[in-house]
Amino acid sequence: MGLDPELLDWLLDSDPALRWEVERDLAGAPPGVWRATRARVATEGFGARLLALQDPDGQWAGGAFFPGGFDFAAFEAAGAAGQPWTATTWTLTTLREWGLDAAALAGTADKLAANSRWEYDDLPYWGGEVDCCINAYTLANGAWLGADVAGIAQWFLDHRLADGGWNCAWVDGSTRSSFHSTLNSVKGLLAYEAMTGEGGPLRAARLAGEEYLLERGLLRRLSTGEPVATWATRFAYPFRGVYSALNAAEHFRAAAQHNNVAPDPRLADAIGLIRSRRTADGRWLQEHRHPGSVWFEVDVPPGEPSRWLTLFGTRVLAWWYTAA
Structure with a gap:
């Protein structure tokens, strides 16, 4: 290239x-x-360091989505700012996305089934809970580790909203999909499909969720065409569960290759934004960091060239210009 x-x-x-x-x-x-x-x-390196931090009961930081003993009252009082990124679900998702062989976590699925419960209603780990982003991570992680997550797969069919996507706030009555929730959901569904070969209704649901984002060009409100928010245009690694045009474009690259289709032309504005952030020497800068405690940093501070973002940006542009 x-x-x-x-x-x-x-x-x-x-x-x-x-x-x-x-x-x-x-x-x-x-x-x-x-x-x-x-x-x-x-x-070696980051992966080995995270593996060494696993608790004997199969968890990390003693909790499913939050560390054990987490002070939820203080968290809510602070406006839910500074989500900690150390508990089991975040760590498993990171290791899976880094390409760790599931064999390195042999026995973990059974340990989590026996020992880990969601902070929400003390629900069993591999059954998922009510948050579609959490369920998306768990669907993909369960397929990777060989857990039975068929119930979570069905949950996505049952909870897709009328406009095609998902919203973690559905439990509070929201009937409109969210950029963040929909992206996390389709990423989880794609990972599950790729690992299990399951298609049918789940694939149709994923494609509908992707259509929700494509109709909005990854960047705009459908009703007015105006930019959705500044978070869509700010790039940071790790992505966590936060929406950005680069995070979304990377998903659409992977999905197009999985589906064996050409890039959708409605991605053009997002691709233009990504290209505009490339520096003269071909790098992308870390623009900010998502606040919250981490086991250790895996990328550079804001303002410095990021190898992770440069990988994603370079790969997305190469896919777009060679396959379009």
Whole structure:
């Protein structure tokens, strides 16, 4: 794809969790090379550090979505700012997205079934709860670890809203879909579909959710055409559960390749935004950080060039311009 050699060397000088994707998608390395690097995620760097932090009962930080003993009263009083990113669901999602072999977590699915309960109504872990973002992570993580999450898959069919997407606030009466909730939902459904081969109604639901975002060009309100909010145009890694045009475009790249279809032309404005954020030397800057406690930092502070964002941005643009 003609990537600048200096830029490629900079990207390759990274943790195995990132390097294997650079090798596979940007450097054109043969499968034996990037698969060997991917295998190192379990034994070196970020992945190994997270694995070492797992509790004996299979959890991380003693909790399902929040750390054990979390002060919810103080959290709510502060306006729910500073979500901690250390508990089980966040850590599993991170490890899965980094490409960790599920064999490195052998026995974890059973341990979580026995020991982990959701903070919401003390529900069993692999049954999910009422938040569609949490359920999306759990659907994908369960398929990855071999847990029975068929009930969560059905939950997405039962809780899709009339406009095509999902909203975590449905439990409070919301009937309009959310950019954040819909993106997280379709990402979870795509991961589940890719790992299980299941299509049918679940695939149709995913495509409907993607259509919700495409109708809005990933950036705009359908009713007025105005920009949805500044959060859609700010890039940060880790993505967490926060919507951005880059996070969404990366999903549509993966979905198009899974579906074996060309890029949808309605992505053009989002692609233009992503391209405009590329610096003269081909990098993307970390624009901010999502507040909240972490086990350790995996990317640079705001204002510095981010290898993670540069991987995603470069890969999305390469897909768009070669496949469109």
